[in-house]
Amino acid sequence: xxxxxxxxxxxxxxxxxxxxxxxxxxxxxxxxxxxxxxxxxxxxxxxxxxxxxxxxxxxxxxxxxxxxxxxxxxx
Amino acid sequence: xxxxxxxxxxxxxxxxxxxxxxxxxxxxxxxxxxxxxxxxxxxxxxxxxxxxxxxxxxxxxxxxxxxxxxxxxxxxxxxxxxxxxxxxxxxxxxxxxxxxxxxxxxxxxxxxxxxxxxxxxxxxxxxxxxxxxxxxxxxxxxxxxxxxxxxxxxxxxxxxxxxxxxxxxxxxxxxxxxxxxxxxxxxxxxxxxxxxxxxxxxxxxxxxxxxxxxxxxxx
Amino acid sequence: xxxxxxxxxxxxxxxxxxxxxxxxxxxxxxxxxxxxxxxxxxxxxxxxxxxxxxxxxxxxxxxxxxxxxxxxxxxxxxxxxxxxxxxxxxxxxxxxxxxxxxxxxxxxxxxxxxxxxxxxxxxxxxxxxxxxxxxxxxxxxxxxxxxxxxxxxxxxxxxxxxxxxxxxxxxxxxxxx
Numbered sequence: 104x105x106x107x108x109x110x111x112x113x114x115x116x117x118x119x120x121x122x123x124x125x126x127x128x129x130x131x132x133x134x135x136x137x138x139x140x141x142x143x144x145x146x147x148x149x150x151x152x153x154x155x156x157x158x159x160x161x162x163x164x165x166x167x168x169x170x171x172x173x174x175x176x177x178x
Numbered sequence: 179x180x181x182x183x184x185x186x187x188x189x190x191x192x193x194x195x196x197x198x199x200x201x202x203x204x205x206x207x208x209x210x211x212x213x214x215x216x217x218x219x220x221x222x223x224x225x226x227x228x229x230x231x232x233x234x235x236x237x238x239x240x241x242x243x244x245x246x247x248x249x250x251x252x253x254x255x256x257x258x259x260x261x262x263x264x265x266x267x268x269x270x271x272x273x274x275x276x277x278x279x280x281x282x283x284x285x286x287x288x289x290x291x292x293x294x295x296x297x298x299x300x301x302x303x304x305x306x307x308x309x310x311x312x313x314x315x316x317x318x319x320x321x322x323x324x325x326x327x328x329x330x331x332x333x334x335x336x337x338x339x340x341x342x343x344x345x346x347x348x349x350x351x352x353x354x355x356x357x358x359x360x361x362x363x364x365x366x367x368x369x370x371x372x373x374x375x376x377x378x379x380x381x382x383x384x385x386x387x388x389x390x391x392x393x394x395x396x397x
Numbered sequence: 398x399x400x401x402x403x404x405x406x407x408x409x410x411x412x413x414x415x416x417x418x419x420x421x422x423x424x425x426x427x428x429x430x431x432x433x434x435x436x437x438x439x440x441x442x443x444x445x446x447x448x449x450x451x452x453x454x455x456x457x458x459x460x461x462x463x464x465x466x467x468x469x470x471x472x473x474x475x476x477x478x479x480x481x482x483x484x485x486x487x488x489x490x491x492x493x494x495x496x497x498x499x500x501x502x503x504x505x506x507x508x509x510x511x512x513x514x515x516x517x518x519x520x521x522x523x524x525x526x527x528x529x530x531x532x533x534x535x536x537x538x539x540x541x542x543x544x545x546x547x548x549x550x551x552x553x554x555x556x557x558x559x560x561x562x563x564x565x566x567x568x569x570x571x572x573x574x
Contacts, residue, residue, distance in 0.1 A: 113510035115313030168505030201499030229489015237497035239419025243536040247562040261416035268424025269545035289546030292533035301532025302554040306561020312521025316440035316535035324494030326506040333518035340526020342448035349463030361549035
């Protein structure tokens with residue numbers, strides 16, 4: 104049940120999503136990926152993609168303009 | 179509220195500043211600026227209002243034209259593609275009404291009708307490449323400047339420089355490729371057929387985008 | 398009363414709106430603009446005017462170019478900022494986006510992170526600026542407003558901006574991630 108942080112602060116679209124896809128691909132089912140973002144588009148398109156893939160997703164605003172997206176790999 | 183179990187401790191954050199008062203202050207300033215502009219040029223004051231509303235809407239809905247064109251290829255998502263189609267379709271209704279009214283009175287047709295040709299294809303392709311690698315299109319760049327992205331401010335500077343360069347070469351492109359006028363579809367197809375094409379094509383693309391976006395992603 | 402917990406605040410000013418809601422509003426605003434001032438929404442034409450002003454300020458003579466001798470462009474170049482309709486709306490867009498982020502308490506300065514970003518911004522900005530001039534507009538003026546105006550150039554633009562985005566994505570993934 105590995106947990107990893109992915110720092111995507113300051114990245115431009117669509118880099119946070121691409122990095123998330125790549126990182127999640129290397130993880131095992133049951134692992135949790137925490138993506139740190141400060142891009143308003145990413146706080147919408149990363150959860151949308153991850154949910155479409157069937158994973159469990161939670162998103163939390165941790166600071167002004169900063170979010171953490173928790174993705175639990177389910178398959 | 180967290181359903182996902184995680185042992186990761188949250189990073190220590192500095193005390194959060196409530197920005198809402200700044201927002202309210204800005205809103206008051208916006209209204210004030212609007213009245214100031216109106217005293218000199220009422221039309222410009224309207225444009226100010228429209229601009230603020232557009233920027234507000236773009237940001238609130240995370241609207242992104244770049245993503246609408248990029249994501250189908252990059253991630254298989256078409257949610258923004260469909261949204262752009264809806265925006266265009268909505269505008270088309272009102273535009274068509276205004277245009278028909280003008281045509282009936284023999285007035286010039288309002289709207290953006292520009293010469294079409296090879297320059298359109300080349301320019302649009304250049305724009306498409308540029309917006310993806312810059313991380314934002316024209317409206318997206320302005321929106322992100324307002325959101326505080328320094329990289330987009332840089333992109334804007336070069337956007338402006340590129341515009342000057344394009345203006346300089348415009349004469350050459352005009353001589354080589356540009357017809358005198360644009361082509362207004364109702365002029366060529368007649369109103370019924372043009373409207374049928376317009377809304378039929380938009381619907382067809384929407385349905386295709388919906389189908390495409392619902393396919394299971396390829397691993 | 399803590400406004401941040403108010404359900405209306407959260408719905409309208411905090412949580413993102415659905416894309417569809419944004420789409421309809423943008424469409425209505427564009428119609429409103431065309432009806433109110435006689436011009437559809439466009440973003441990039443003012444950029445050329447601003448660039449022209451700056452170039453004049455450093456000694457250039459863009460007013461001699463074919464582009465700036467076209468009626469609308471000449472008027473913009475010799476006119477004032479306040480009277481240039483799309484210049485004003487452009488500033489409005491920036492301020493409107495800023496307003497939205499402040500009211501949601503989500504404003505943050507995002508600094509430049511890498512050289513790859515800089516290259517993307519510089520080359521991308523130049524391509525967008527140049528491309529928009531010769532194609533008579535950007536994703537707003539040519540694509541959004543052009544297609545909505547039932548103009549052939551808008552539809553052609555849509556096809557090729559999509560092609561450009563495809564090429565740009567290949568470049569982005571290969572070199573700029």
